[in-house]
Amino acid sequence: MTPEELSAAITTCLHDAAAAGELNVPAEALPKEVRVERPKSREHGDWATSIALQLAKPAGVPPRTIAQLLSTRLEQIDGVAKVEIAGPGFLNIVLDAAAAGGLAKSIVEAGAAFGTNTAMAGTKINLEFVSANPTGPIHLGGTRWAAVGDSLARIFLAQGADVTREYYFNDHGNQIDKFARSLLASAKGEPAPEDGYGGEYIVDIAAAVKDAHPDILDAEDPQEEFRAHGVELMFAAIRESLHEFGVDFDVYFHENSLFEDGAVEKLLEQLKGSGHMYLKDGAWWLNSTDFGDDKDRVVIKSDGNAAYIAGDIAYFKNKRDRGFDLCIYMLGADHHGYVARLKAAAAAMGDDADRVEVLIGQMVNLVKDGTPVRMSKRAGTVVTMEDLVEVVGTDAARYSLARFSSDSNIDIDLDVLTKRSNENPVFYVQYAHARTAAVGRNAEAAGVDRSAFDAAALGHATESELLAVLGQFPGVVAQAAAFREPHRVARHLEVIAGAYHRWYDACRVTPMGDEEITDTNRTRLWLNDATRQVLANGLGLLGVSAPERM
Structure with missing residues (x-):
C-alpha cells in the first residue's frame, strides 16, 4: 500500500462517515485529500495523520471523537493491521507486512511513472530562468538558476503541467552599449572602457568578429557592427554552455523585440488611458502602490524614454497573450524589488496578480582549500559556469546547486565535490x-x-x-x-x-x-x-x- 493509497482510503472513510450521518461536517470542510506522514519514531506506526484535529472545529466535537470514528473504519481496510489514537487525536497507522511490502512490486511495475501525477494538469506555465545579460559568460548565480530552474521544470512536468522554459535576452539598453564599446576597444588594441567589460572572452569575441568581417573597423559605425555581431556570438556561446549543462530552452525571447514591434509604446498608451498612470514632474508614473508595491514606479521618464519597467510590463502582457496561466520569474538576489513591482504591473493591466510568481535566488560562493574562489581566468571578474563544470563535472555541479533552498546563500566546497566518498x-x-x-x-x-x-x-x-x-x-x-x-x-x-x-x-x-x-x-x-x-x-x-x- 502506497501513502497515496492510504490517503485515499482515509479520505473515503471520512466521506462515508459523513454520508452515514456519523460525522457532522459541512461538505466544503471535508478534504479532497488527507495528508499522511511518516512518524519520527517507528514505534508510532508506519504512517500518521492529524486529520481528526483539523476537522474538530467544523464538526463541533473533540478531535479524539473523530479519531475513534476513523480508527474503527480504518481497521476494516485490507492492509491495515492496527490503528492507535495518540495525544489529542493523532492517528498512528500500522500496515500489515504484506501491505507494506507490496509497495516494492508497485514501484517496479510503475517504472518511470512512479512519483508522477496529474495534480497540475491543465496549468500552462511560463518558467523564465537564467536570463543572463548577453554581455559575458554565465556566472555562478545564473548557473544556480540553470540547475534549479531546469529541475523545477522537470518536477512541474512530472505533476502534469504544460511547461515552457524561457530565456529572456536583455539585448536592449546600456549594458549592450558597454559590451559593444568593449569589443571595439579590444579590436583596436585599446584598454577596455572604464565602465566596460574585461576578460579573455572579450578578446576572443572581438577577434572572432574581426576574422569574420576583416573590414569592420572601416565601417561607417564600427561600434554598431561589433554590437550586432558580438551579441550574436555571445548568445551562441551562452546557449552552448547551457546545452552542455543539460539545459535547453523552448523559447529565447529578445527584449529588444518588444521595442522594435512597438509593443512597449502601444502598452504605455493603453496604461495612460486606464487610470493607472499619472503625470508628475514631466514623467509618467504607474500607481503601483495601489497594488501592494512600496512606491510608485516611473514608466516613462521625463526625457520621453521608457524606463526599464516598461519592458517588464510589456513582457508580462506578451506572456499572457501567449496563453500562460502562470508566469514564474526566477531572478537574482538583487531583484527583490521586482516581486511587488511585477505583481502590481499585472494588477494594473486588470489581470490577477497571483498569475505572477517571483522566486529570488541568493548568492553562491566557491571554496577550495578553505579559501573563497573569486576570479575566473576567462571572465576576469567572476567565476563562470564553465569554471565550475571544469572542476567538478556537470552532475556534481547541478546536484550541489539544486540541493539547497534557492533563497539561502550557499558555499560550494570544491574539495568535497571532487571526492569519491x-x-x-x-x-x-x-x-x-x-x-x-x-x-x-x-x-x-x-x-x-x-x-x-x-x-x-x-x-x-x-x-x-x-x-x-x-x-x-x-x-x-x-x-x-x-x-x-x-x-x-x-x-x-x-x-x-x-x-x-x-x-x-x-x-x-x-x-x-x-x-x-x-x-x-x-x-x-x-x-x-x-x-x-x-x-x-x-x-x-x-x-x-x-x-x-x-
Whole structure:
C-alpha cells in the first residue's frame, strides 16, 4: 500500500462517515485529500495523520471523537493491521507486512511513472530562468538558476503541467552599449572602457568578429557592427554552455523585440488611458502602490524614454497573450524589488496578480582549500559556469546547486565535490544507484529473478525503513512542485540512499555459497530494483545521471 493509497482510503472513510450521518461536517470542510506522514519514531506506526484535529472545529466535537470514528473504519481496510489514537487525536497507522511490502512490486511495475501525477494538469506555465545579460559568460548565480530552474521544470512536468522554459535576452539598453564599446576597444588594441567589460572572452569575441568581417573597423559605425555581431556570438556561446549543462530552452525571447514591434509604446498608451498612470514632474508614473508595491514606479521618464519597467510590463502582457496561466520569474538576489513591482504591473493591466510568481535566488560562493574562489581566468571578474563544470563535472555541479533552498546563500566546497566518498552528496546518491545495478547483475548471474513475490517476506527492520522512504517519494515530488523547491527531491534521495546502504549491509539478495534460492531472495530483488527505479526517477528530475557502474 502506497501513502497515496492510504490517503485515499482515509479520505473515503471520512466521506462515508459523513454520508452515514456519523460525522457532522459541512461538505466544503471535508478534504479532497488527507495528508499522511511518516512518524519520527517507528514505534508510532508506519504512517500518521492529524486529520481528526483539523476537522474538530467544523464538526463541533473533540478531535479524539473523530479519531475513534476513523480508527474503527480504518481497521476494516485490507492492509491495515492496527490503528492507535495518540495525544489529542493523532492517528498512528500500522500496515500489515504484506501491505507494506507490496509497495516494492508497485514501484517496479510503475517504472518511470512512479512519483508522477496529474495534480497540475491543465496549468500552462511560463518558467523564465537564467536570463543572463548577453554581455559575458554565465556566472555562478545564473548557473544556480540553470540547475534549479531546469529541475523545477522537470518536477512541474512530472505533476502534469504544460511547461515552457524561457530565456529572456536583455539585448536592449546600456549594458549592450558597454559590451559593444568593449569589443571595439579590444579590436583596436585599446584598454577596455572604464565602465566596460574585461576578460579573455572579450578578446576572443572581438577577434572572432574581426576574422569574420576583416573590414569592420572601416565601417561607417564600427561600434554598431561589433554590437550586432558580438551579441550574436555571445548568445551562441551562452546557449552552448547551457546545452552542455543539460539545459535547453523552448523559447529565447529578445527584449529588444518588444521595442522594435512597438509593443512597449502601444502598452504605455493603453496604461495612460486606464487610470493607472499619472503625470508628475514631466514623467509618467504607474500607481503601483495601489497594488501592494512600496512606491510608485516611473514608466516613462521625463526625457520621453521608457524606463526599464516598461519592458517588464510589456513582457508580462506578451506572456499572457501567449496563453500562460502562470508566469514564474526566477531572478537574482538583487531583484527583490521586482516581486511587488511585477505583481502590481499585472494588477494594473486588470489581470490577477497571483498569475505572477517571483522566486529570488541568493548568492553562491566557491571554496577550495578553505579559501573563497573569486576570479575566473576567462571572465576576469567572476567565476563562470564553465569554471565550475571544469572542476567538478556537470552532475556534481547541478546536484550541489539544486540541493539547497534557492533563497539561502550557499558555499560550494570544491574539495568535497571532487571526492569519491560518502562525504560528497552526489557521489553518495549515484553510488547507491550503481550499487542497485551491481546487485541486479549479481542476482542475474546467481539465477535470482523476479518470478515470485512474497510481500510478507520483507519483514526486516531495514526493509521496513527502506519501503517507508520509497513510499514517501511521490509526496516529496508533489511538495517540491507546490513549494517550488527542487532541493526537497535531492535531500530525499540522500535519505533513500542511506536507507538502501543500511539494507544492503543487513539483507542479501543472492544466497550465500550453496544455499538454495528462495522466494525471499526473489522478493528482495524486487525491493532492490524498486530502489533503483526511485533513485533513477529522482536523479532524472534533477537532470543528473544515474550511473550503472562507478
